[in-house]
Amino acid sequence: MQLGTVTPILRIFDETKALEFYVDFLGFKVDWQHRFEADFPLYLQVSLGECVLHLSEHHGDVSPGAAVRIQAPGVDAFQQQLQAKNYRFAKPGVEETPWGSREMSIKDPFGNRLVFVEEGEG
Template identity: 30%
Template structure:
């Protein structure tokens, strides 16, 4: 037996705002043809992120976080800048002491999405 994938579930206050942000700014697409009330499933490449409706969510108190690995962090960062995606002020693209090159963004509900790439792998190739 082995684990094969993970699809994190994050809170959202407004489905249309969340969908617009992930689809039009980050390049995600909807999963399937069926819309579910209070639930949203999105994908990009090999990842999925699901969202559940939480209208009373206070963004200042939201601790939703996801770490997403990528194979080209510099290109992803550049594409986000070209799409006017706001990079978290404390999460600009940088190589971290733990060996990851990464950056972070906040979605409309203050879910922290960090994108990372193994800096050691980058040096070797």
């Protein structure tokens, strides 16, 4: 058996805050959005490079507070881009881990943690 790609689903509570964080701050693009009716919860897909995330306002889809590790070669340059945006709710830094990676951890407005990881040499 061969497994395919994984698409994490992250819980969101507010469309405006989600778009401000994922699109305006992190630089993801909205690929598509879906609502069953006009006043129903939003479900959408965002992507940046090869990273694809699903964001859901549906309470039965997932619990808030998930953690996702995202491969991010060039994490230092990405961190500098984010700092330049001066987003008032997050000022992420990059840290060197004891296991040799460089990691930048950011919590979204809903308590989900995104960890951007650049693997070390070796």
